[in-house]
Amino acid sequence: MRTFEVPTRDQVSPEAQAIFDNLKKQVGMVPNLYATIGQSANALSSFLAFQGAQAKGTFNAKEREAVYLAVSQINGCDYCQAAHTALGKMNGFTEEETISLRKGESDNARLDAIVKLAQDITENRGRASEETVEAFFAQGFDNAALIDLIALVADKTLANYVHNLTQIAIDFPVAQPIEEPALV
Template sequence: MTDFTVHTIETAGESKPLLEDSQKAYGFVPNLHAVMAESPALLEAYKTINEIFGKTKLSETERQIIAMTNNRLNGCTYCMAAHTSIMQGAKVPEDVITALREGTPIADPKLEALRVYAEKVNVSRGWPEESDIEALLAAGYTKQTVFDVIVGTAYKVLSNYTNHIAQTPLDKPFAKNEWSPEA
């Protein structure tokens, strides 16, 4: 198996400024960013799309529903743990976090409609049925949301696939939320 480097700020080369920004933002350099530093384009794309995703009209909880749904479906153990920690810090309701980790329905019907739609987009590889779109709109979301789910899905493809290939080690701050697909 190919061994990928978990870079430090000192070894990051062209990615050094990006890792310095991560250090400032999180108080540490997440291993995901450290692995992505191998490709400055990948790390910049990931950070940029995350920033853009944050500019949507979706709430933090809604963005995390999209992210976690993709993380779970893609079997990304690193991102499941990291985003659980992010959600806890953002005060996302515990029942929502549990549902996302377990792949079970969310009690709030509007949030559940978003989870289901995000799942349909992922599973269909971007070919949801018209009825899937109609269900999301009927729940109170907009046509913009239909496309914002794609932004969130693309964001997670970058991180989930990187973690699969590099087998990114879990950071200590996320270890308490370790997750496995069998759980």
């Protein structure tokens, strides 16, 4: 199989270099996954714009991290499990909560409905069960929230697929493995 290397700033287009510079200024680094996506300046620019737009949607940062943890577990993406475990902790989750969210569980009814539906959407390629959808709506969510959730699943699935195919180095602390595979 082909070996993929994380590109350096000098190995990407001038458009991607500008994005790398902006990322470094904002977060202090260019995560390896973003650098890899940056092999296409168009893809990286679009991806970051999509993520930025989703931050204005229904879900707050903590809820988005919960979705990202759940989806990354179903998609088997070690990179995103690591990144979102770290980011989840920065947003107030404990280590134990990040593991539970990866399993599709939360003691918080709102988060539980969100992660269960995110996993069901991911696992069943958009064909979530009526029961899981109705449990989501029972938490007070509306159709706009449903579309926002689907967008978050799509966002994270793209990142998961990039890492799953390239297997580039993980530049976050590795997430603790969970013993049971996540099931919806």
